[in-house]
Amino acid sequence: MSPIHDQSYRHYAGVKAPLGRSWTVIASAGIMTIVRKRVFLAILFVGWVQFFGRAIGFYFSNTIQQLSVLSASAETFRSFLEYQGFIVFVITIYVGAGLIAQDRRANALQLYLSKPLLRSEYIVGKLAVLAAFLLLVTMVPALMLLLVQVVLAGSSGFLKTNTFLIPAIVLASLLQVLLASVTMLALSSLSKSARFVAIMYAGVLFFTKAIFGVLYAITGTTAVAWVSPGENLAQVVDVIFRLKPRYATPWQVSLLVIIGLVAASVSVLERRVRGVEVVT
């Protein structure tokens, strides 16, 4: 005789985790995938070279009177972040281009979104992967550099006269990282090819910079800097570090352009991150 199975009430035996935490699973899986790549570790190492260079500079400026030209100032930290822009660009492309594109290529979104995972959690998880690595080459070394300066100077005098530097570094880094990660993620959601996304991102940055150059040559004023995302960021970061803005564009306009870019990227992500792509 075949067994008779009880089909009446039975409790669900699985684990019910509250919604809203799955983004950590997406983020940790993404981070682990990237840190296993040797090429990435090499990029990360290069990303810290400037930190070590500046730290050595601080050491000599604090110990040798003649080398006081290397001593720290607000401008030092602003230029540190500016030079880190190149490594931010490289990491954004290396880590970010495939973040959603590869899931789209593998049809994985359909499966992810048939699990207890909100679309917003998926996006936040992917964003966290890129943002974590970018903060590791911007905010973290910049704050450590500040600490190095304080330690080498043997007093907190520099920090007392420049108390705004800590929030300035945090804010400028967050703005730089937010702009790079959100725009890259939006581009990544538009294609199934990480290579194409990388080319698109680099193309947009270089093209807008070139457009600014051409407009500047024609008009003779830097008020047209708002056409380039990179110049807008530089303009706003100058203000954050209490420096004179480098372009004639009002910094408020630059900030609005950045906010607009972030909003447009979020809108793209909202439309593109779906389990099923409907083509009509």
Next chain:
Amino acid sequence: MAVEAVVMGTVPVVTAEHVSKWYGQVIGLNDVSVSVPPGVTGLLGPNGAGKSTFMKLITGQLRPSKGDVKVLGEPIWRNPHLYFQIGFCPEQDAFYDRMTGLEWVRALVRLNGLTEKEADEAARRALAAVDLMEAAGKKIGAYSKGMRQRVKMAQALVHDPQLLILDEPLAGMDPIGRRKTIRLIRDWGRAGKSIIVSSHILHEIESMTSNILLINNGRILAEGDVHQIRDLIDEHPHTVYVRAEDPRRVARQFLDDTTDDVRSLRFEPGAVVVETGRPDAFYARLTDMAASGEFGAIDEVTSPDDNLQAVFQYLVK
């Protein structure tokens, strides 16, 4: 609680009320009202009939243009909490080929809130349930079509869901894999799980359940007992595509035994296409042949949807 009522058998696992779905000018599903009872239900229809649209609506991946879809008594659209009770196996492959089967299932089940250790244990259990534990450490890129289907099923059942939704789970499987999978689905049904399984092959559905939904041109044509339309199928020749290591040897065996009512044979590169009047007997013998190993490897068995299309044309006349 609606979910509890479902498991008590008092509420249908899926209800659709006047559901329509348009893709621009194209209609995918047309004013469908249906209740799917607990147990195993087959969704049967030719390609383009609306099966996948129906599956996507009941898994909350698409929003109906009109009407309401409830799963386990609750609206499925934008209700991800329901996914704790649902397991979905899509028709298309959805893998990272560089991952192993174990890594892939483990990563997906973590989205259900399991810790790494719990996820590992659950993934191993699920892979064992689909008879894939031996290949758990192999990269998915090296898996055969049948193994890929089974690993997809493993991720669907790994969190022990109440409702399993399987979209064409037997597509492209070898005969042994088909038999194992059919047995698994029947066992899960007997164990009290509700399963909705789609196919365009009546024979497959019939071997899993007698409760079917017939869908064609975006409409539900009939629901109920498969045996009522069984005779209609037999009136129409059934075409089967068999990809094998030695198609000529396989074909010779088909012709030697006339009980399968093989009406015609034709060869394609690496395959033989058979037209049979008795699909039941034919599939059973094909499985035995594959199991015996005497006829070389039989890698893939597929059936075009024109078999079913003929029956549907007859039904809608």
